[in-house]
Every structure is written in C-alpha cells, then in structure tokens.
Amino acid sequence: MPLLSVRDLTVEFPTRRGVLRALDRVSFDIEAGEVLGVVGESGAGKSLTGAAIIGLLEPPGRIAGGEILLDARRIDNLPYEAMRHIRGRQIGTIFQDPLTTLNPLYSIGRQLVETMQTHLRLTDAEARKRAIGWLEEVGIPAAAQRIDAYPHEFSGGMRQRVVVALALCAEPRLVIADEPTTALDVSVQAQIITLLKRLTRDHGTAVMLVTHDMGVIAETADRVAVMYAGRVVEIGPVVEVIKHPAHPYTEGLMGSIPSLEHRVERLRQIDGAMPRLNAIPPGCAFNPRCPKVFDRCRVERPELLDAGVTRAACWLHADRAAARSERATHA
Amino acid sequence: MLAFIVSRILQAIPVMLVVGFLAYALFTFVGDPVTIMLGQDHTEAQRQALIHQLGLDQPFFVQYAKFMWAALHGNFGISFRLAQPVAGLIAERLPATLELAFTASVLATLMGVPLGVYTGIYRNSPLARLFMVISLIGVSLPVFLLGILLILIFAVALGWLPSFGRGPVTHIGTWWTTGFTSWAGIKALILPGITLGLFQMTLIMRLVRAEMLEVLRTDYIKFARARGLSNRAINFGHALKNTLVPVITIIGLQLGGIIAFALVTETVFQWPGMGLLLVQSVAVADIPVMGAYLMLIALIFVVINLIVDLLYYAVDPRLRIDRRTATGAR
Amino acid sequence: MSGQTIQAPRGEGRMARFLDSDLLYSFRRSPIAIVSAFVALVLIIGSVGAPWLAPHNPMDLASLSLLDSFKPPLPLPDSGWSNPLGTDNQGRDVLSAIMYGARVSLLVGFLAVGFAVVVGIAVGLTAGYAGGALDSLLMRIADVQLTFPAILTALLVDGVIGAALPKSLHTSLQLYVLIFAIGISLWPGFARTVRGSTLVERNKDYVMAARVIGLSSTRVMLTHVLPNVIGPVLVIGTLALGNAILAEATLSFLGVGLPPTEPSLGTLIRIGNDFLFSGEWWVTIYPGVALVLMVLSINLLGDWLRDALNPRLR
Numbered sequence: 001m002p003l004l005s006v007r008d009l010t011v012e013f014p015t016r017r018g019v020l021r022a023l024d025r026v027s028f029d030i031e032a033g034e035v036l037g038v039v040g041e042s043g044a045g046k047s048l049t050g051a052a053i054i055g056l057l058e059p060p061g062r063i064a065g066g067e068i069l070l071d072a073r074r075i076d077n078l079p080y081e082a083m084r085h086i087r088g089r090q091i092g093t094i095f096q097d098p099l100t101t102l103n104p105l106y107s108i109g110r111q112l113v114e115t116m117q118t119h120l121r122l123t124d125a126e127a128r129k130r131a132i133g134w135l136e137e138v139g140i141p142a143a144a145q146r147i148d149a150y151p152h153e154f155s156g157g158m159r160q161r162v163v164v165a166l167a168l169c170a171e172p173r174l175v176i177a178d179e180p181t182t183a184l185d186v187s188v189q190a191q192i193i194t195l196l197k198r199l200t201r202d203h204g205t206a207v208m209l210v211t212h213d214m215g216v217i218a219e220t221a222d223r224v225a226v227m228y229a230g231r232v233v234e235i236g237p238v239v240e241v242i243k244h245p246a247h248p249y250t251e252g253l254m255g256s257i258p259s260l261e262h263r264v265e266r267l268r269q270i271d272g273a274m275p276r277l278n279a280i281p282p283g284c285a286f287n288p289r290c291p292k293v294f295d296r297c298r299v300e301r302p303e304l305l306d307a308g309v310t311r312a313a314c315w316l317h318a319d320r321a322a323a324r325s326e327r328a329t330h331a
Numbered sequence: 332m333l334a335f336i337v338s339r340i341l342q343a344i345p346v347m348l349v350v351g352f353l354a355y356a357l358f359t360f361v362g363d364p365v366t367i368m369l370g371q372d373h374t375e376a377q378r379q380a381l382i383h384q385l386g387l388d389q390p391f392f393v394q395y396a397k398f399m400w401a402a403l404h405g406n407f408g409i410s411f412r413l414a415q416p417v418a419g420l421i422a423e424r425l426p427a428t429l430e431l432a433f434t435a436s437v438l439a440t441l442m443g444v445p446l447g448v449y450t451g452i453y454r455n456s457p458l459a460r461l462f463m464v465i466s467l468i469g470v471s472l473p474v475f476l477l478g479i480l481l482i483l484i485f486a487v488a489l490g491w492l493p494s495f496g497r498g499p500v501t502h503i504g505t506w507w508t509t510g511f512t513s514w515a516g517i518k519a520l521i522l523p524g525i526t527l528g529l530f531q532m533t534l535i536m537r538l539v540r541a542e543m544l545e546v547l548r549t550d551y552i553k554f555a556r557a558r559g560l561s562n563r564a565i566n567f568g569h570a571l572k573n574t575l576v577p578v579i580t581i582i583g584l585q586l587g588g589i590i591a592f593a594l595v596t597e598t599v600f601q602w603p604g605m606g607l608l609l610v611q612s613v614a615v616a617d618i619p620v621m622g623a624y625l626m627l628i629a630l631i632f633v634v635i636n637l638i639v640d641l642l643y644y645a646v647d648p649r650l651r652i653d654r655r656t657a658t659g660a661r
Numbered sequence: 662m663s664g665q666t667i668q669a670p671r672g673e674g675r676m677a678r679f680l681d682s683d684l685l686y687s688f689r690r691s692p693i694a695i696v697s698a699f700v701a702l703v704l705i706i707g708s709v710g711a712p713w714l715a716p717h718n719p720m721d722l723a724s725l726s727l728l729d730s731f732k733p734p735l736p737l738p739d740s741g742w743s744n745p746l747g748t749d750n751q752g753r754d755v756l757s758a759i760m761y762g763a764r765v766s767l768l769v770g771f772l773a774v775g776f777a778v779v780v781g782i783a784v785g786l787t788a789g790y791a792g793g794a795l796d797s798l799l800m801r802i803a804d805v806q807l808t809f810p811a812i813l814t815a816l817l818v819d820g821v822i823g824a825a826l827p828k829s830l831h832t833s834l835q836l837y838v839l840i841f842a843i844g845i846s847l848w849p850g851f852a853r854t855v856r857g858s859t860l861v862e863r864n865k866d867y868v869m870a871a872r873v874i875g876l877s878s879t880r881v882m883l884t885h886v887l888p889n890v891i892g893p894v895l896v897i898g899t900l901a902l903g904n905a906i907l908a909e910a911t912l913s914f915l916g917v918g919l920p921p922t923e924p925s926l927g928t929l930i931r932i933g934n935d936f937l938f939s940g941e942w943w944v945t946i947y948p949g950v951a952l953v954l955m956v957l958s959i960n961l962l963g964d965w966l967r968d969a970l971n972p973r974l975r
Contacts, residue, residue: 483942
C-alpha cells in the first residue's frame with residue numbers, strides 16, 4: 001500500500017472571468033521511502049500539488065475534486081486542526097528560498113525546539129539536545145555554539161540546511177521538497193541534494209521532489225512524474241523516462257537538455273509555449289505543439305496509459321494498451 | 332553599542348544647529364522687534380539705542396552665535412507679547428503639555444495595539460469590521476471637532492467632567508506641576524486625553540493591522556504553518572513579534588505627533604500648555620516664542636528619534652551585526 | 662471538454678477596456694465605494710455649485726437681518742423651511758454657509774494637494790533618477806520634515822509668512838498662504854513614494870533600453886517612468902486630500918486660517934463654538950457633520966482605491 005496516494009486531484013481558482021482549473025485530475029502514488037521527482041515548466045502545477053497535499057492552498061484556490069490519501073486515509077477533507085497535526089509530523093516541507101523561509105527574529109535553535117515540541121513530547125532540555133543533534137546531522141559546524149544564532153548569521157547554503165533540519169526534526173514519513181535548490185549557488189546545490197538523499201535514506205523518509213531541473217531529478221529520484229498544464233503526462237522509473245520517454249512532451253524535454261556526450265548543431269526546442277490556464281485546448285493539452293499529433297488528440301483527453309515500463313497520457317499508446325488487455329482477456 | 336549612541340548624537344548636532352539657524356533667521360528677518368517693543372511712534376534715536384542694546388547692529392553670524400550660546404543656557408529672549416522671559420513661559424507650561432501627551436499616548440497604545448492585532452488576525456469577523464469603521468471615522472474626525480463633541484456631551488449635557496482648564500495642581504520640585512495628585516485634576520485630564528489619544532489610537536490600530544496582515548503573508552509564516560505549529564504560536568508568537576518591531580518605532584515617532592496635536596486639544600479645552608502658548612504667539616507674530624518653540628520641538632524630536640533607534644537596535648537582532656543595515660533599515 | 666467556463670472579453674477600444682477593467686469591477690462590487698463616491702459627489706456638486714444652488718447668499722451682508730438670527734433647525738419649534746439648518750448669530754443661513762464653506766475647504770484642499778503633488782513628483786523623480794549625493798540630500802530634507810507632523814509645519818509656515826507680510830497684504834493673500842503652507846507640509850510623502858517607484862523603474866530593462874537608444878534623461882523620466890508612478894500617487898493623493906481639508910479646518914479653527922469674510926468649514930465651526938454653551942448648537946455641529954462626511958467619503962474612496970490598485974491584497 002503506498003504511503004501517499006493522490007487520485008484525480010483537481011484544484012480550481014474561481015476568478016471574475018470564470019473558473020481556472022490549475023490541476024486537472026492529477027494522480028500518482030508515493031511508496032514509503034521512495035523519492036518521486038515531479039518535474040515540469042513553471043506554471044505546470046508542481047508547487048500547487050504540494051500545497052494541496054498539505055492543505056495550504058492559498059484562497060481562493062480550492063480542491064474541487066479527487067482525493068488525497070495518507071496511509072489509505074483521506075486527508076484532503078480534514079478540518080484545520082486535524083490537518084495541522086499531520087503537517088510537520090507526518091509530512092514535512094522544504095521551501096525554495098532559505099532567505100525568506102526562516103523567521104529572522106527567532107534563533108534557529110528556538111525554531112527547531114518549537115517545531116519538535118509541537119509534535120513530540122519532549123522536555124526543553126531533551127528538545128535542545130535533539131536540536132543540536134539535527135544541526136550536526138545536516139552539517140552545521142560547531143552546532144552546539146551556533147544553535148542560538150539567528151538566520152541572518154548564516155550563509156544561504158547553511159540556511160537551507162537548517163530548513164532541511166526543520167523539515168525533518170518532527171520525523172515525518174514524507175517530505176515535500178519544493179524547488180529546494182533553485183535559489184542556491186550551483187556548488188551548494190549539489191551539497192544540499194546529497195544531504196537530502198542521505199538523510200532521507202537514513203531515516204526512511206519518502207520524498208516528493210518538485211523541481212524544473214532534470215539534472216537534479218536524474219541524480220536523486222527513483223521515479224519521476226512529468227507535469228504539463230496541470231496534468232501528469234508521464235510517470236515511471238527515472239531511468240526509463242529519461243532514456244525512453246514515451247510522451248512527446250517528455251521527449252522534447254529530454255532533447256532540449258545539452259549533453260556532454262553527443263554533439264548537436266542546435267538544441268531541440270519545443271515550438272510554442274505551455275498554454276495559459278484559461279486557454280487550455282480540448283483533448284490532450286499538448287496537442288497544438290505535438291509533432292506526432294493526430295485527430296483523436298484534439299478531441300479526447302488521454303488518461304495515463306500503459307506504455308511499457310512507464311505510463312504516459314498519450315493516444316500513441318492506446319493501441320498497445322488495448323492490444324495488451326486484449327491478450328490478457330484471451331490468455 | 333556605545334559607538335552607535337555616540338554616532339547618533341553626533342548626527343543630531345548638525346540638525347540642531349540648522350534648526351537653530353532657521354529659528355534665528357526667523358528672529359532677524361521676519362518682523363520688526365524694535366517696532367513691536369517700542370510701539371509705532373518712536374524716534375530714530377530711540378530706535379538706534381534699542382538696536383544697540385539688543386545687539387542687532389552686529390554681524391549676523393555673531394548674533395547667531397550669541398543666540399545659540401544663550402539658548403544653550405536656556406535663555407531664549409523675551410516674549411514680545413507678554414514681556415516675560417520665554418524660557419520661563421515655556422517651563423511653566425511644559426508639564427501641562429507633557430502630562431496630557433503622556434495620558435493620551437498611554438490610552439492610544441493600550442487600546443490601539445490589541446485592537447490592531449485583533450483586526451489583523453480575524454480580519455473578516457463582524458467585530459473586526461466594526462472596529463475598522465470606527466477607526467475610519469476616527470481618522471476623518473478632526474481633533475477639535477471631537478473635543479467639541481465630547482464637551483457637548485460630557486460637560487454641557489451630562490455635567491460629569493470639566494469642560495476646560497486643568498483643575499487643581501500641585502508643585503513638585505522647582506518647576507514641575509502635576510494634576511495627577513487630585514481626583515479633580517485627573518477628571519480634568521480625561522476629556523482632553525481622550526480627544527488627543529483617539530486620533531493616535533486609530534492610527535496605531537490601522538498601522539498594527541496593516542503590518543500584521545503583511546507579516547501573515549510572509550514565507551516564514553507559511554513555513555511555520557507547513558511545520559504544523561499551532562495558530563496561537565503563529566499568531567501570537569511569530570507574527571506578533573515581527574509585527575511589533577517596526578510598530579514600536581513608529582509608535583515612538585507618533586509621540587511627536589501627539590505633542591504637536593496637543594496644541595489643537597489645548598485650544599479647545601483651554602489647557603494651559605505649550606501648544607496654547609504657540610497658537611497665541613502665532614496669532615500676533617511673537618517671534619521669540621515661536622523660535623524657542625521650534626528649537627524645543629526639534630530637540631524633543633531628536634531625542635525621541637534617538638530613543639527609537641536604540642529600541643530598534645535592542646529588539647531586532649539583525650541590526651546588532653551589521654550597523655550599516657541599521658541606518659538603512661528604515 | 663476541459664470543463665472551464667470563461668467569458669469572452671467585451672470587445673476592443675479604450676472605453677471597452679475600461680468598462681471591463683479590474684478597477685471598475687472592484688468598484689461595482691464594493692457597496693462602500695459606491696456609497697462614498699455618491700456622497701462625495703453630492704458634497705462636491707453642492708459646494709462647487711454653491712453660488713447657483715445655495716438658497717441664500719451668506720456673504721451678501723445686505724440680505725442679512727438680525728431678526729433672523731439664531732433660528733433653530735428643523736424639526737425644532739420656530740424653525741422654517743427657508744432655513745432648514747437654522748441660522749447663526751447674524752442671521753446667516755447655516756445650510757448656505759456650509760455650502761459656501763465647503764467650497765472654500767475643497768478649493769484649499771485640492772490646490773494644496775496639487776501643489777504638493779507637483780513638488781513631490783519633481784523632487785521624487787529627480788532624486789530617484791539622479792541618485793547619489795543629490796538623492797541623499799533631498800531625501801534627508803524630506804525625512805527631517807516628515808518627522809514633524811504636517812499640522813505643525815503648516816502652522817509654523819503660515820505663522821512665519823504671516824509675520825513677514827505687511828498687514829495690508831495679509832488678509833487678501835491669506836488664502837494663498839494657507840494653500841502654500843499646507844502644500845509644503847505634504848510634499849515629502851509624495852516625494853518619498855515617487856522616489857521609491859522611480860528607483861524600482863530605473864533599474865528595469867526598458868529604461869536602460871531607452872537610454873541606450875539615446876533618449877535624454879528627462880525624456881525617459883517623463884514619458885516612461887512617470888506613468889508607472891501615477892498609481893501610488895493617486896492613492897496617496899486621495900488620502901492627502903482628506904488630510905489637507907482637515908488641516909485647513911484645524912488651522913481655521915485655531916484662528917490662523919481663513920478669516921470670517923471667506924469662511925471655510927473650519928472657520929464656521931470656530932465661530933459657532935462660542936454659542937455652544939448657550940444652546941445654539943446647530944451653528945457648530947452642522948458644519949462639523951458636513952466636514953466629517955466630506956473627509957470620511959474621501960478617505961473611504963482612498964482606502965478602496967488603494968486596495969483595488971494593490972494586486973497583492975486581493
């Protein structure tokens with residue numbers, strides 16, 4: 001049974017010009033201890049998915065359909081207080097910008113202790129000891145001395161390590177990391193990713209890693225979900241998705257990444273741009289830009305279909321899926 | 332820390348010098364003290380005599396220097412209107428204004444801050460909306476009109492509170508007078524105190540609310556929520572602390588506004604303070620009083636600014652590390 | 662298929678775009694904005710059109726008769742429809758006096774704010790665009806002035822100029838002195854905001870592009886930066902208008918504003934204050950109510966405008 005299960009999640013924003021659907025029947029699972037990468041362009045809905053899962057959608061956004069299940073129990077319809085106990089304790093979060101994520105007026109020790117004492121029964125002394133332990137685990141030198149320091153006394157990379165500690169200190173089973181390295185220098189990015197990998201492996205924490213950087217996904221994730229215009233268009237083991245993309249959009253994404261191994265004259269670009277939320281075409285959202293488009297694509301929206309090892313929302317695989325199920329029934 | 336204080340004091344000195352210069356320029360170029368003191372009909376000889384006596388025939392900068400030197404010793408010249416030393420006049424009236432300002436500030440802060448926090452957190456509750464409406468009226472109602480209304484209701488119609496004056500006062504020390512020692516004195520403080528304080532209270536309330544709303548939208552509050560902290564911890568711990576830091580400084584600066592608006596309140600209630608003195612002086616162009624008032628106000632503001640800066644320094648840990656940020660942080 | 666309900670925009674053209682704009686939408690949805698705009702409109706029309714709309718002319722000394730003095734307002738006994746709000750000690754109709762007085766108050770308010778806006782924009786644009794020492798100097802001046810409450814600045818400026826002018830010119834110029842004094846007390850707020858916006862715009866690419874093409878600094882400032890700072894100026898201007906009117910009323914009440922020959926609402930309140938204790942409350946209270954209504958509706962409009970123009974506060 002998967003740890004987290006998102007089924008047909010739909011998120012809408014009522015505006016004066018009508019209702020905008022930002023997430024349209026998004027579905028995926030995360031198993032305990034695995035790292036699921038969620039990749040896509042800006043605006044594809046990756047961060048929104050994370051926000052919806054922990055129940056922190058900014059109004060007027062709201063969940064308009066679907067379910068979110070943690071350990072097979074629904075969490076999308078819980079009242080605020082019940083959800084609050086899940087946040088931090090069952091599901092931790094890492095945000096993008098360490099500069100603005102930490103309260104500048106509280107010492108990092110205090111922020112750690114406060115988080116732990118909210119969720120775990122600890123005395124002040126125990127909590128403080130654990131806080132120092134966490135700081136050491138994330139690699140802050142001289143943790144015992146620096147625990148009372150303020151966020152502005154740390155560099156960007158160090159701050160993000162503190163954020164990682166804060167996300168993990170209540171010992172959640174799942175961490176949603178929303179662009180954890182985007183705001184950092186390249187050299188620091190690698191350190192944080194390594195840290196995240198190590199810690200989550202050591203503590204058996206699952207990770208939903210949201211990013212637009214395929215390189216990070218390739219390094220870190222076990223499986224990856226590709227999002228486009230509020231939908232999941234492909235999902236599968238990371239090696240497969242990268243090497244043998246089944247959806248034309250994923251293909252385009254992989255093709256546009258420069259590679260050290262092959263020489264190309266020009267990087268392949270996908271023509272056009274991701275549609276705005278109020279102008280999503282009928283049928284498959286990618287159809288105006290797809291080099292392999294045919295009639296059915298423009299009319300019917302494809303579900304995630306079996307495409308071999310991965311699953312892709314593309315009618316190109318309809319025949320194979322149908323054939324397979326045919327063979328299954330006749331077997 | 333010490334270096335910080337010293338540098339702020341050093342910065343204040345040129346400000347005082349400039350204000351003194353302006354005040355003295357007032358003296359010299361505006362109005363004709365000789366005519367005022369001697370009356371319209373005076374001979375040229377009398378004029379020259381008085382000019383020489385007052386030292387008005389000396390070069391400008393010499394006069395300025397002498398003026399500043401005298402000011403440092405508390406000598407601001409003689410009032411044209413009342414023919415008394417200005418310093419004495421001001422000393423006589425300062426306690427009245429300060430007590431009034433103190434009462435009003437305390438009222439304004441004690442009511443304004445909690446109301447601001449409440450309307451910031453529960454922004455859409457009916458009670459919060461009511462407070463906002465009241466605050467809007469408070470900002471649109473001129474201080475003098477409020478005073479008149481209060482007098483009409485509580486003094487004329489109901490007769491509970493005195494409508495003017497300060498009531499009995501007792502002398503403390505060499506020159507201070509206080510109204511707090513008698514019940515009648517306190518009653519006299521109530522209406523003017525409310526009048527002066529209400530305006531400030533609504534300002535503080537709207538300020539605290541606006542700041543609270545801003546803070547509640549920040550990333551660190553979002554992160555706090557994502558960590559599952561309780562609403563109480565978020566609203567009254569994280570958000571409140573971050574709200575109060577800029578608010579403290581602004582409340583301090585508002586103190587100056589109270590001292591200034593006191594002059595309107597003093598006029599309505601015939602409160603014998605500095606503000607009333609100033610208004611009476613402006614009406615007849617009594618320059619020495621105006622000049623002295625200007626310098627005194629400047630001094631008060633400079634001192635208040637210094638205290639506010641120190642408070643900011645004490646409360647915000649970011650400033651202790653990087654002093655360059657401190658001066659730009661406002 | 663995608664299940665979205667979207668309305669088509671209402672056609673091209675500037676009028677169509679305005680009608681469809683977020684601003685108008687927000688206005689229509691806010692009953693407070695509508696009501697206060699209505700009230701403000703009534704007050705403005707009543708006051709600007711006073712010479713034509715007022716039932717009596719309180720300035721015309723010949724038409725006054727002491728027999729009419731202290732008539733109470735409706736519905737008290739001894740009142741009449743010719744003076745629905747009563748009369749004052751000289752027989753002047755309070756309603757007409759209010760209309761004329763509001764006219765003066767509005768005039769002073771608008772002109773003072775206009776003055777402050779012009780000075781503030783000029784200083785703010787220059788400071789923000791030029792930067793460096795000039796910027797520091799100008800902002801220091803603005804800061805120092807900002808620490809003093811506006812009313813105090815206005816009072817002192819008014820007093821100083823009043824003392825400097827010979828007596829004969831004093832009364833005839835009093836209106837302009839007052840406008841100048843209040844305007845001077847308000848410019849720093851505008852300057853700071855405009856400077857802030859200018860700093861933001863100056864670093865944007867389109868400004869750099871314009872300079873690369875070779876447009877002069879002034880031209881870039883006026884044609885490119887200025888339109889972008891109009892929004893915040895408009896918000897502050899509306900709120901400043903309320904403050905200016907209050908400032909004028911306060912100064913007139915203190916006796917250093919407008920003389921009784923050209924009374925504003927503040928002057929009227931001051932005159933009426935003397936009769937408060939003897940029971941003729943209407944001479945003071947009605948002008949007071951008019952003043953509060955005027956400032957309140959302006960403030961409400963300003964608040965709504967600020968929220969409507971602030972994309973984050975939705």
